[in-house]
Amino acid sequence: EKSPHIYTREEVKSHSSLETRIWVTLGCEVFDVTEFVDLHPGGPSKLMLAAGGPLEPFWALYAVHDQAHVREILAQYKVGELSSEDKAPSTLKTSDPYADDPVRHPALKVNSQRPFNAEPPPELLTENYITPNPIFFTRNHLPVPNLEPETYRLHVVGPPGCQSLSLSLDDLYQFPKHEVTVTLQCAGNRRSEMTQFKEVKGLEWNAGAISTARWAGARLCDVLAKAGHQLRETEAHVCFEGLDSDPTGTAYGASIPLARAMDPEAEVLLAYEMNGQPLPRDHGFPVRVVVPGVVGARHVKWLGKVSVEPEESYSHWQRRDYKGFSPSVDWDTVDFDSAPSIQELPVQSAITEPKDGETVQSGEVTIKGYAWSGGGRAIVRVDVSLDGGLTWQVAELNGEEQRPRKAWAWRLWQLQAPVPAGKKELNIVCKAVDDSYNVQPDSVAPIWNLRGVLSNAWHRVHVRVTP
Template identity: 55%
Template sequence: MLGTVLFRSPHNRRLLQSLRTCVLTDSFDNVNDKNDRFFSSKKWNTEETSHRQNVMGSLSVLGLGIGISLGIYYSKQREKTNLFAASQNSKDVKAGEPVPGLPLYSLRDVGQHCSHKDEIWVTYKQGVYNITPFIDEHPGGDKIMMAAGGSVEPFWLMYGVHNQPEILAMLESYRIGNLSMEDSMESTRDLEDPYGLEPKRHPSLKINSQKPFNAEPPPSLLADSYITPVELFYVRNHLPVPLVDVNEWRLTIEVVGLKPIELSMDQIKKFPKHTVTTSIQCAGNRRSEMSKIKKVKGLDWGTAAIGNATFSGARLYDVLKAAGLKDDEIKAQHVQFEGLDTDPANVPYAASIPIEKAMDPKGDVLLAYEMNGAPLSRDHGYPLRAVVPGVVGARNVKWLGAVYVSEEESSSHWQQNDYKGFSPSTDWDTVDFTKSPAIQQLPVTSAICEPSENEVVLVKNGKITVKGYASSGGGNKIVRVDVTPDGGQTWYVADLINPEKNKPPHHWAWSLWQVEIPVRKGQKQMELWAKAVDSSYNTQPESFKNIWNLRGVLSNAYHRINIKLKH
């Protein structure tokens, strides 16, 4: 798997050995013992699986923790970034380059500093850094210890967020010396780009992050088709896209209290084929609008981190019943999905949903192998993904390798320390992720797709046409979309396009909408607002001010655009 590439080389195996010595000795051994668990018939008991999942929970914050924490820490202690340059009287020093006059260290020297007792040293290119003060102060605690005594580059290759001047500048503030040229070459000789085998993408996608790849289509294209073409469906990847041989691939199913089973694709396809049309939306959709109120941490998504598609596969309900799950099993509280996309420590992306959703025969949760009538593309989860209608995209785990029915929800970073909402008054100094539940159902939202912000629109017969989408979580159907051109004095009800016949609370698809808006003679500009109402009569809040949160999720206030008019 791509996620294990970094640790297959001799140098990185040595790095792993040193990491084992420094931290999490027993736990990390257990993780590595099961690197190939998806490609063998090896079984393991419930206690071992539970231990492995707990280990993964502690490790999964490593890459993201380093990136997010560096950003937060930097923003709060900006003045520290100038310490190194000031002390060396050189403002042109680039991170990792040799600095004349500093001590020279070897990898062996660095490897001896992997605990608080001996200080925490890391390397980056030809730089050696004592990051002990950073570990003591940053919000992620000691999760960064996985890089102690070695190079941070394997992790930074995985997470492109580090390639920012302010983060590199802060790293330099902890500079204590240079790494010998020979050791520097050794430390990177076997590193391969984990993103080197990524699939090709449609050129019209707007890229929000290259590594990992995250992109959305132009909003105007969304309104053109009720079913979003696969090539134009937004892409949300947290890690490199795995390269999977479906002939060797197996899905592990483990029900609490029972022995695990493994299913091939042929076996999964023997279950009755079920087809569902559903929208999938990123929790951060429209984050860029919320960020205008006050900066948030996360990808700068516009209005197009959402799509509507038809998925086909086996119902999760059918598969879990066949695996031995009983409807009255008290210990069955959550279903965890584990992907094949992994970080440098071989920790996979994972998330979970409540058992009530998973085992609802009408909940339409799928182990999907087709999207829009064709096999899943690599970006969208080939060969198998979870499709959880009515639930946030983060729980629709791609590249499935395992499904666990358990007493606890997933211990992964993305379940426990991300994709949660908070009060507008909660900041990174006061946030406690344990106090907020993981997002499942998303609130009602809508967006104007056409025209776009600042577009010059031709007025025809005294009117303009406005198009967009609307969606709601939890199986609620959109019943109305209102659009106003005059700050809410007059509202025009849009025509809805939604051919799905499923009734709430099992209506999973979005609605497209269109409305004609009258224009006053000679009017040069217009501000348009749009809001949707769902079948439970939930509606969108008027502004982002009172729903702002530090992660920029659940961003569903009125959508507003300004346009210019041409008569």
């Protein structure tokens, strides 16, 4: 038998488009799967996510590949093996503050590497009702702290008359364990559509700065009650501080009204589990706040301190960011004190399939997406148009039933529709309605704001139709 061709990871990586052919690796073996792309039962676009790199992180998400016949298919395409120094991923040591950040899933579309900000690609985002942990969107402002579970302590500080607590993880496990499915959305989700209209300051998020998980932990109201809190001051706030900090020692912080924190029905959690696992480092290990129905920015990760204060958090991210303004306000005229901090988010929906610019078959088209509203408001309907909003059809809603006033998680939706005969292109649009009959605005212009937050106009996708 001939000895196998030896390739480096760099060489494999250079084969990631149909022009250069599609190579992937499994273990130390290298495969050229170009001929299989169009035959893939999961679709070509999913296979392409792994082009030029390892299959393992993708196959870990889809157990269907754990079968002998899948290995046999792959074996036909073997072209060689990885060089010995390339078998183990290299480790690098530097004084870079981000050097200790965790390893991320290669499917994530990275908007910024340091700090790490990334979203799942649309074709994976709505593949599962519960987003798998490795592809849950990540929004970090700072390096990820590396915290030891044994020495971790959460400081709960109250006003005079209340007890201060220092809680270990074991102490937190003693509170009743509460579990709830919650969708987290960043205020900057779909910002790139605002940027297309007029420049804004912020990361270029597409429609994937949103994900859903089953969170478990102690209810914040139970922990505050243990410290002796009652809902006396209806104007008070609960401030959170993360253990991530910048070189000057300033930590990430945010706050929510005390009334929400103390309301057992609001189900605010100090979460230590995400989809049955300890929190991944990127998502706040060992403890984060989960505030159902509220903008992601308040779900403070790597939680170090909880305090009840007469005023909102003085954090930059509470007072100088994550606020909405009129389209007329620019960076010369903005007065951050004039607008309230974003808490509950407006009704939102987006199309994840097909993708903008894609070509679809004539006959029938399948359109998929998500819909969600803040404050526990349920989604009552998603309308879809194939002609830019002239005529509409109602999509089918999938995923968990929503509880009235506690609809914390998204609905996924789907519409199968005939492609009108003779159409060469489709202007697909979606819009959702929540149970307060709030609707999405039809365009970006009236809601454009200098920070590019609260971007929830009708979502539009333009596709061509093959004749």
